[in-house]
Each structure stands twice: as structure tokens, then as C-alpha cells.
Amino acid sequence: MSQSSEDSLDGRAETRPAASGGPFLQVRGLRVHFPTDDGVVKSVDDLSFSVERGKTLGIVGESGSGKSVTSLSIMGLHKPGTADITGEILLDGQNLVGMNREKVRLLRGKRMAMIFQDPLSAMHPFYTVGTQIIEAYRIHNKVTKAVARKHAIDLLDRVGIPSPKSRVDDYPHQFSGGMRQRAMIAMALSCDPELLIADEPTTALDVTVQAQILDLIRDLQQEFNSAVVIITHDLGVVAELADDIMVMYAGRAVEYSTAADIFNSPQHPYTWGLLGSMPRLDRERTERLQPIKGTPPSLINVPTGCPFNPRCAYAGLNSDLSFTVRPEFRDVGGGHHIACHLSAEERTRIWDTEIKPKL
Amino acid sequence: MSTQTENPTADRRLGEDLLVVEGLQKYFPIRKGLLQKTVANVQAVDGLTFTVKRGETLSLVGESGCGKTTTGRLLTRLVEPTDGTITLEGRDISHLSNSAMRPLRRDIQMIFQDPYGSLNPRHTVGTIVGAPFRLQKVKTPNGIKKEVQDLLELVGLNPEHYNRYPHEFSGGQRQRIGIARTLALKPKLIVADEPVSALDVSIQAQVVNLLEDLQSEFDLTYVMIAHDLSVVRHVSDRVAVMYLGKIMEIADRTSLYERPMHPYTVALLSAVPIPDTNRRENRERIRLQGDVPSPINPPKGCRFHTRCWKAQDVCKTTEPPLAQLAPGHAVACHFPENKDSLTIDPTGAAV
Numbered sequence A: 001m002s003q004s005s006e007d008s009l010d011g012r013a014e015t016r017p018a019a020s021g022g023p024f025l026q027v028r029g030l031r032v033h034f035p036t037d038d039g040v041v042k043s044v045d046d047l048s049f050s051v052e053r054g055k056t057l058g059i060v061g062e063s064g065s066g067k068s069v070t071s072l073s074i075m076g077l078h079k080p081g082t083a084d085i086t087g088e089i090l091l092d093g094q095n096l097v098g099m100n101r102e103k104v105r106l107l108r109g110k111r112m113a114m115i116f117q118d119p120l121s122a123m124h125p126f127y128t129v130g131t132q133i134i135e136a137y138r139i140h141n142k143v144t145k146a147v148a149r150k151h152a153i154d155l156l157d158r159v160g161i162p163s164p165k166s167r168v169d170d171y172p173h174q175f176s177g178g179m180r181q182r183a184m185i186a187m188a189l190s191c192d193p194e195l196l197i198a199d200e201p202t203t204a205l206d207v208t209v210q211a212q213i214l215d216l217i218r219d220l221q222q223e224f225n226s227a228v229v230i231i232t233h234d235l236g237v238v239a240e241l242a243d244d245i246m247v248m249y250a251g252r253a254v255e256y257s258t259a260a261d262i263f264n265s266p267q268h269p270y271t272w273g274l275l276g277s278m279p280r281l282d283r284e285r286t287e288r289l290q291p292i293k294g295t296p297p298s299l300i301n302v303p304t305g306c307p308f309n310p311r312c313a314y315a316g317l318n319s320d321l322s323f324t325v326r327p328e329f330r331d332v333g334g335g336h337h338i339a340c341h342l343s344a345e346e347r348t349r350i351w352d353t354e355i356k357p358k359l
Numbered sequence B: 001m002s003t004q005t006e007n008p009t010a011d012r013r014l015g016e017d018l019l020v021v022e023g024l025q026k027y028f029p030i031r032k033g034l035l036q037k038t039v040a041n042v043q044a045v046d047g048l049t050f051t052v053k054r055g056e057t058l059s060l061v062g063e064s065g066c067g068k069t070t071t072g073r074l075l076t077r078l079v080e081p082t083d084g085t086i087t088l089e090g091r092d093i094s095h096l097s098n099s100a101m102r103p104l105r106r107d108i109q110m111i112f113q114d115p116y117g118s119l120n121p122r123h124t125v126g127t128i129v130g131a132p133f134r135l136q137k138v139k140t141p142n143g144i145k146k147e148v149q150d151l152l153e154l155v156g157l158n159p160e161h162y163n164r165y166p167h168e169f170s171g172g173q174r175q176r177i178g179i180a181r182t183l184a185l186k187p188k189l190i191v192a193d194e195p196v197s198a199l200d201v202s203i204q205a206q207v208v209n210l211l212e213d214l215q216s217e218f219d220l221t222y223v224m225i226a227h228d229l230s231v232v233r234h235v236s237d238r239v240a241v242m243y244l245g246k247i248m249e250i251a252d253r254t255s256l257y258e259r260p261m262h263p264y265t266v267a268l269l270s271a272v273p274i275p276d277t278n279r280r281e282n283r284e285r286i287r288l289q290g291d292v293p294s295p296i297n298p299p300k301g302c303r304f305h306t307r308c309w310k311a312q313d314v315c316k317t318t319e320p321p322l323a324q325l326a327p328g329h330a331v332a333c334h335f336p337e338n339k340d341s342l343t344i345d346p347t348g349a350a351v
Ligand SMILES: Nc1ncnc2c1ncn2[C@@H]1O[C@H](COP(=O)(O)OP(=O)(O)O)[C@@H](O)[C@H]1O
Pocket: A034, A036, A041, A042, A043, A061, A062, A063, A064, A065, A066, A067, A068, A069, A070, A082, A299
């Protein structure tokens, strides 16, 4: 799906990314709302996507766009009673929404695992790194402590912890930030999860450590053929890893396609804005960045019509549609999905004449 | 900013040295026992020499723990150097007392990474941005409030939000508040420590543009501390690459990015993720292993030798001096990269 063809007439027919061959993870019409004193926070609002085994989906978007809420919903990690979750989250065909919490807990580790931005949120300060990996492993594998310990040391070695035989008995605070991140990755990978969700796994790290961690995720995926979801606000990171990319804004998907399409022929004004905001090492230095004006909306009072309309330079091009009607997330050719009222001609003209030349 | 009240450009001599730093050093002692004897030192900054010209942007880059923030705090004299000199406009400020520094605080200002932590949550924006006027007892012909509102407008905030508190603003807006406060006294030098690192990419671009606009409008001089090498290339005139308290390479932007000579610089650049799916397969990658060693006991010889793929025996024993290998391009390495491209390159492979 490299060429962007005409808007499909039956845009309504297929509203979600292609799902051939039974994707391992399928999210359909997911809504996650938090009732609060100030009103209902619509953190995720009708989100659909899927990931096959062996594939990597990149989810990008600014902070507050609902990326972490989505991943915590999949993992069943929202505090009981805080979130209203509707829609479907199918893990290998099994719906996790509404599933008994204990049953979901048993899926974590082996069938799905998560890498967090902050390793301390996933690691217990009072137990050694080794103990935590061993415990995680023994939930799903009936092995002796000694075997599990050997496995933990192997894993720490894999993720690049120096002298793993002695460091396995260290506590998390004895590790540097980069090492803690790697130890947490070792923990997440201890049972060869079939689905790995990495939520901003490298955001707080130096580029050198980031590169090591991305290599690691790439290698392990190839080895175990896992489905991987990598969540980040760094377009460079998804370009390195992802097969497909979903761009989120205000709790919704605004664009979805192959990684190559998103970078070579993006079609949504928000994606254009993200690309224009980024200084790039691989291009001639531009005199000036092209930021998106304003800030993301409150998810309690999401603008009517298209939620991006207060920041969009093209909102005026559709008579009143951008301000009154929520644009449907639809296939505009070859599986490339966007949620925008602009016509195909307008999008092509704007991209070719206004956006691309300035990137 | 009320530049109307005086003519700031009259004595600005763009391009001459505003700041001269020589052999700058900061050791943090580690004390132990009842007598608090110094048992070791964190050699956070260990002999920096560089100059910053009026009106330019010099960036400091390097992995965390390399001493960038400590350097910023030395330049703004928030900490006192262990050794070396800092000269601002010809005046040695390295060891000035607090009271002697006070009038100079107007000239050197710092912007911090964390817009949340650096603004007092109990003060209104008006109080925060107006504080420098009160502290420095600056005359404001139209009143402090008017000055503050002008500043808010200048940095792209609504002047009517004078009475709001920091928590009512987004991260990007809070960084603008920090910038407004910094600009209040028309500083000569602004040290910005990771000013956009905590911001989302679209907001980061807004703040980068704002900093550039303010620089050209007021001939500001920036020392920018950052770890995002793409942002650094965009904003800098010159770049210094630091490792374990020392400068490994310093050059103008174009030379550094097109002909990096220090292996550490080459490794940093090759680790930057490139937002281009076509380049995924055929990029040459150099992967540094492990973390930066401890600055309490840094490696002998070249400090980078424990992670350098080019290291030879001499690197372990003899520290390479920071030597000028091309005009305006100094490198501390026994076996620099891209050296051939400076003369004639028979293979034609170099840039
Ligand atoms: N437990 C909660 N209660 C209320 N609001 C929440 C809760 N968790 C997240 N949110 C809100 O949901 C929105 C999306 O958050 P998040 O998914 O963390 O964003 P992202 O990961 O994209 O930065 C934010 O506005 C956030 O404040």
C-alpha cells in the first residue's frame, strides 16, 4: 500500500486496519472514560487497530493523547473501578474487556508483557532484580529456583548487564537508569511474551542507550516472532522499528498506514504538523521549524467536529464540516486510513505544494 | 521587554568574545567519617577551555553525567569553580562573592529543563516574571505590571493571564513563563539547560522558534545544553561534545555534523534514530556498549578508551590534548576520524 489512491466510495465498509490472517491483538471500538469531579475524561474514544505476530505497530502522538491509557487497558492494569472500558480487546481471539481480573493477571507475563517508561513503576524496590525476574518466570514455568535463577542471569546477560552473575543479586536502586531499564526489559521478556507493549521505553534515556534498547527489542522480536506495540512521541524511533504506524490525537486514531507511507506520503494535517516540528539530521538544515500552533485539547471538553480543528490550518477548507462533524476514520486507499474531511485533491495539493517542500 | 527605554544595541559588539572559559574545573568532594575527611572527588567538570562570542549559540552535548549541567551552573556562578577562570566581558567572575555577583546576575541568566520545578507554585505569573525587577530594584517607568505584560506578550502568552498560577498552564506555556522571567533584565548571556527536552515535539518547535526570534531581536548569546542532536544542529552555531567532564571535540555546526572527528561524536551521531524508513537497512551503526564510567575514578589516558572501538595502547596511558586539527575545529583524540578529508582523500570516500 505505497501509492495513495482515490478516496474509497464505501469508506464506511472497513473502518479498521486490515486484519488478514487473524491478528494476535485486535482492538475494536475501544473507549476508556474516567469519571472525575470535573467531568468525564474521554481518554480513549473509539479506537481500533490490530497487530499480527511478528509485526511491530508504532503508536505516536503527543502527551495526553491516550497512548498509555490504551496500553494499560490491554494489560488490564487500570485500578479497579476507575475506568469505564467498552469495546473489544481481542488477544488471540479472547476478549479481555470485562474479563475476570485474576484471569487477565494469568495472561500477563507469558501471553502479553509490558515495558514501561519508568522502570521503577514495574520493579519492587525491596526485592533484588534477580528475585523479581525469577518470580515472574516461575508463575508460568514449573521449574526449580536454581533453573529460574540461571534463566534470570542469562536474560540479564542478553540485555547487556555487565557481570550478570553478581548483579543479579543487586537491588533496583543499585542500577543506573539505563541498566534498570534493561533489567525491566529482561523481566518483561522472561517468559517470551507473545505480545510485547513498550510504552515510551527509551524516552528518558541517552541516545546511546536508546539505540541498544531498540536493537534488543528488534532482536527479541525476530527470535520469538512476537507481536510488538511500541509507543513513543519520537518519530525517529518508530521509523527504526515499526512496520505500521498509528498516529493518535485526543484519544482517537487520526492516521494509520505502513511506516513508509506515513513518512513518504502522510495525509493527515496533524501528521504533517508532527513532521514539520521535527528538526532532522538526515536533511539539509531548515531555517525554521514549522510547529503546530496551540496545545492539545482537554479530554473533558473535546472540541466538536474534528478535535484537531483549533490547531489545524486547513479547518476552514471544508465549509463548516471540520467544526460540526466528527471526521470518520476511513480507508483512503490501500489500507491507508485517516480521519479528516479534506478531499483527496486538497490533501495532495497541500502536501505537494505546502508541506513537503518545507520538510 | 522594554527595550524602548534604552538602546541596547549601542554597545553590542557582535562577534567578539563575550565569555572566555579557561581550564574550568569543578570537583565535588566526597566526605566520610566524623572529621568529614575528603576521601574522593566527583570530577564533574575537569578542565574546560572555550569561548562564546556575542550573539552566537554554543551548545554542550554528551550523555548524562558528562558534566553539562555543572558547567551551566558554573557559568551562571550558582556553584564556585574548583579551578580555572570564567571571564565575562573581560572581567574575571570566577570567584566573585555573592554581593559582588549580584549586579552581574542581570547579565547571566539560566533557563531550566523542568518548567514545573523552577516556578514557585504559590506565586502568580505576574509575581514570578516581575520578581527580577523587584530583586534588582530596576526602575520601570510604566510600572512592573506593564513590563510583565509586555514580556508575556513577547513570549507568546496572554498578558491577561498575569494573575494565574503555574499549574494553570501547560508544560510549553510554563517554559515560556521561565523564558519571560529570564528576559526581564535583558541578560547578555543565557544558559539554557535542556530547555525543550521535556516538551512534546510540536511544542518543542514553538519554543525553539521563540528562542531563535528572541536571539535575533535582542542579540542574545546562548549556551545551550541539550542531548537531542537534531535539535542541537538546528539551534547551534558551534557545538562542544563533552565526555566525563572534558571537551572531546568542539567545532562549528557544519564541520561537526558533516565531518565529526572524535570517535565519541561519531558514535553519538550514529545512534540518533532517523525518521526515514528507507534508511533503516543500510545505515552504518556504531553501538557504544555500557554506560559512562564513574567520574569519581575516570579512566586514565583518554577517558573514552573503555568504550572506544579505535582504542590502542597509547590511549590507555596518554591523554590526547584538545588540538586544533582544522580551522575552528578542535579534537582530543590520538586517532581522529575523517582526518583524511581535510587534505586529499585518495579513495574519494570522505565528505
Ligand atoms: N486514572 C485517570 N483518571 C483520570 N484521567 C486519566 C487517568 N489516567 C489518564 N487520564 C487522562 O487520560 C488522558 C490520556 O492519558 P495518557 O494515556 O497517559 O496519555 P499519553 O500516554 O498519550 O501521554 C490524559 O488527559 C490523562 O490526564
